[in-house]
Amino acid sequence: MKRIHVDNYVPKYYSGTWSWDSNKDSLHFEPHNDLENVRERYIVTNGFRFLRTMDQEEELIFRQEYMRDKNTFDGDMVIISDIIDLVLYLMPPNFLTYKLVEFLHQPQVDQLVHSLIIYFEHYLRMVEFVMIRRDEVSGQMAQTQSEQTSDMKRTLSVYLSQYRMLVARNYCEILQDKDNMAKFYHLNMVVKLSDTIGDKFFHEKILAILIQIVWISMHRRAYFVIEMEMNRLFRSDHFVPAHDEYPVFSPIERSLLYGRNKKNVNYRAQESPLIQELKLVPTEDLPILWIGKRKYRGTDIRIAEMELEYIVPASQLCLIDVAHGILGHPKHMYNTILSLNWPSVRFLNFSEEFDPYRVFRQPLIEIPKMNWVQIRKMNEHYEHFYSIRQVVKPVGYKRIAKWVKRSGIIEFFKSGGLITNVVSRAEQELTKTFVRPRVDQIVARYFKVMGNMRKVEGDSVSLSPSHRISRASTKP
Template sequence: MFEDEDEDAFESLYENGHWIWNEEVEKLQFISDLPVMIEDDYELPSTALTNVEFKDDVDLLEQQRFRKYLQRKTDDDDVVTLQDLKDVVLFTAPTSILSPALINLLHLSTTERFLRALILYIQYFLQISDEMSHRTLELETKIRTQNSDKIELKYQEDLEDLRLLVAKEYCIIILGKDALAPYHHMGVDKRQSLSKKDSVLYETLLRISIQIVWIALGRKCYNYIELEINRILKTEIFNTAEHKLKTNYFNNIIPRERRVLLGHCLNQGQKLNTTSPLINEVFCNRQMDFRHLGLGVVKYSGLSQRLIILELFLCAPETKFKKLDLSLGILGILRSRFDIMLHEIKAAPTNASSSFSTSRSTAHRASRSSRKSTVSATPEKLIPDLYIPEKTETPQNIYDSFPTQGKAQLVCSIKQRLKWLKYIASRRKNKLASKNIVQNKHK
């Protein structure tokens, strides 16, 4: 992963530069001496992005460098944030796929909401997928009732609404609204489609997003996460993960499970006429609360409990998750429960549990004499199950006019963004220097 081991790649924010006095703001300002990095100037990866591998087994020396130079500074009572996930993924990613455009894109409020919505959807999708498999097995011994249909209909509507949250943020990104204008495929001047640049940037964003969601969900079910994210963004036809793995998963599940997991808003067009499931959810002919499309962007009053919870998932600071009883992957969980690379720190088995196995006969005699049953304590789940409140009808004439006041946006860490831009600049500087040395030797 790391072509060079020079400490220059891990410089602090205030190296390779100088300080000047800014008369306008009357304070010192740091000016970097490194070459200015242009967002359009980034190399294409030497391999297909679907084959890009992240280094998850980082050695102790690299971990300490990461903690010293790149990791967000934390304290004992700090919790895991989305920025922590981004930092780990960027550190373990091949530097060939990193670019200033990607770093800046990842540190925008819309992208922050997109990643949160994606984590929320995939977490609930995996939960409902397991639940539906369990319900299918139960049908061998139980009778299906009308209540079963109501429960599964709620699961279906929940997943459709969560997909709509992801679609809303993804549409803002690809339409290039406000701060996202430089990342539109037509460029800022809207004269010519930059298709190659667009495909590389968003394929990289997709690959980074999959890795972020996987780490957020405790590094479990990677193939399912990759399959579903590719499906909702690219359709089943262009699902590169499915083409690589050849699981044929969505065609093998029974129609009842397929209806719940995939919803009913599917466009079955051929090849290029097929619309992605995310866009299908936006234009689906079903009853939905119009305020759903403005959560996290427009400030609404009188939201239902369901919409309040969904908006908190998108906008609430991770430090408040525990107080609000929110579960969004490992976000909001104490940072001390994880190591530098966000692997859960497993508790060592206690002496009581080991001594139990060596004295089964004594315990058995004691239980027979007391006639009392003891229940062993089950370990607490790292990521609790999600519950989405019931859907309620939208009140008629709820507003005299459409709300135009914007909601306070999530603020990404400027310091972390600058750290990663400097990291990329240093890497390129070292790589260019090495290339020049090799060329001079051959002359």
């Protein structure tokens, strides 16, 4: 007999539809697990169906088998690994191959996802700014634009291009068949044959997954704007699928959002916008290509701000008062599918004076200084002293194989497997006899964990915790 107990710590997340029952003269709730083909249960991303919600049983399985361990020192914060785990659980079953799951846990992919979240955080603000300006300059109460407004728009467009440049840098590191990326390269180095069809489907799946990751990290808002821009970045305008919900921008708005390096040619010779950003890099922006690789030394405040925004771990973003979607927010503010749990948020009593996670304060665009682009050309850049190396905790074979067998595991629990709760775990601990570790073993284990977080090897010092560890070392 199937035993499923609901823990008190599990969010009471019920997903379904409400309808009016005329017989009972009251509202009637139908959960999604009773309506398998309901429209609200799935969301179509580039032709692939991802789960939008999960029922209570699926939620318990996810929390027991696949959620990140809370015993880590940043287990109470939302980081990129939490979002990737959720997307892996919600993606179609045919996506879960060993190659794809292993690819998603590579350091280069982690850096690409991080830069994409930063880029879309600022891109969505710019889209909102464009929509507001569109209303202000049209109609009977239209406002005239001054030279200062045009100068501000040009500066904001340059800022957005700089974040796009960071995404392009990380994307090109994946395209190069170096180090651990060689086994994912489409060209077989033994027989020298290219798996064109397989690489095409692999690229389509990765692109759909990236859309889901960014959408969830952005509080699940502006889905069609994210989908359209993600397809444009990696495909170009020629291959962006048509959709009625996609916004339509005027040529002036497109030049503001897409930057000064965007060029459209015949589709046979068209390059993606990410590659175009790297072909025409201004001299003053060259240090951006080294962000996260070596410590910047110079007088350019803009590059220093971008570096700080990029190298600070997601769990510590509140220390620099920066918002990257849901990254760095406490987990108790969110339910299992990483949607805001508004009752929990209300009890925190956020205000303008107390809002460390930028929940109460709305995202805003800081107005740049006049002629800031010209002033940056006069900044000085010095030779670097320190290199920064990111160390990502590897994912073992058992963890990847568990994701590949996801459908079988879910089916096992739904057909009679035991989902443990607080009571059943206590009963198991009472029946089992185990030897408690000695004090010296506990101390040794503690120093081993601390050694992984902060290592001292000669002149190199490991900083930053979690799955994103930055190591600063002196240049030889």
